[in-house]
Amino acid sequence: MRQWARACVAAGASVSLGWLAGCNGEHGAGDDAARVAAEQEVEPFDPALTRNLPPGVTAESAQQGRELYAVCATCHGPDARGTQLGPSLREQEWLHIDGSYEEIQRIVREGVAEPEEFPVPMPPDGGGAFTEQQLRNVSAYVFALSRP
Ligand code: HEC
Incomplete structure (x- = not known):
């Protein structure tokens, strides 16, 4: 997952190739956002x-x-x-x-x-x-x- 995301970023930055469209598709934001959030703490009780x-x-x-x-x-x-x-x-x-x-x-x-x-x-x-x-x-x- 991490590898895939990095490959997308690197490739997207240089040239845009048709087959890379998948980077913004099913492999995209949702999964990543969920993973990032799951690693985060809930803010302290105020x-x-x-x-x-x-x-x-x-x-x-x-x-x-x-x-x-x-x-x-x-x-x-x-x-x-x-x-x-x-x-x-x-x-x-x-x-x-x-x-x-x-x-x-x-x-x-x-x-x-x-x-x-x-x-x-x-x-x-x-x-x-x-x-x-x-x-x-x-x-x-x-x-x-x-x-x-
Ligand atoms: C999988 C993602 C997801 C999780 C997990 C989730 N929610 Fe939600 N929540 C949503 C979405 C999507 C909506 C509706 C937004 C819309 O209609 O566009 C929503 C709506 C709400 C609303 C109503 C917001 C409004 O403007 O009317 C409340 C309150 C809420 N969630 C509380 C919670 C609470 C508390 C939890 C944990 C127990 C929780 N949600 C877990 C995705 C989530």
């Missing part, structure tokens, strides 16, 4: 986030949510500012939901089978298999992140 938690959610729950968020980071980025595979979760502008804690839980539970702007669907639980409590915790973390 204590200021506890001000933004939904009612009844403790700081401990939100911190557990941050650890669970690692599964989301592949697409939404380690800092939740988005990647080529998924939107930023920090813009207060939502494609599918109103941004409430309930709606965040709903979309995480269901996933997004038909994305509006991104190439790959979001699987239910973001691909993690969450318990009800874990789902609430990761959603609370996202809720807090999404607030200014």
Whole structure:
């Protein structure tokens, strides 16, 4: 994979040959972005986030949510500012939901089978298999992140 990517970059920089079109095709961005993100850490828990938690959610729950968020980071980025595979979760502008804690839980539970702007669907639980409590915790973390 690494070799292939480097060959593409080198060849693309010198001449553009027809057969290299594959470099931008199935072997392209998606795989690479996923690999890069998987190697990244989720950003540290910012204590200021506890001000933004939904009612009844403790700081401990939100911190557990941050650890669970690692599964989301592949697409939404380690800092939740988005990647080529998924939107930023920090813009207060939502494609599918109103941004409430309930709606965040709903979309995480269901996933997004038909994305509006991104190439790959979001699987239910973001691909993690969450318990009800874990789902609430990761959603609370996202809720807090999404607030200014
Ligand atoms: C495989 C990539 C992928 C993973 C993993 C993933 N998502 Fe998503 N997520 C998406 C895509 C794609 C969308 C929809 C974007 C669109 O419609 O264009 C989305 C949408 C969302 C939305 C709604 C955004 C909006 O603007 O309405 C939330 C909230 C969300 N994801 C949270 C999460 C959380 C939390 C996790 C981890 C538990 C997660 N996602 C894991 C790709 C992913």
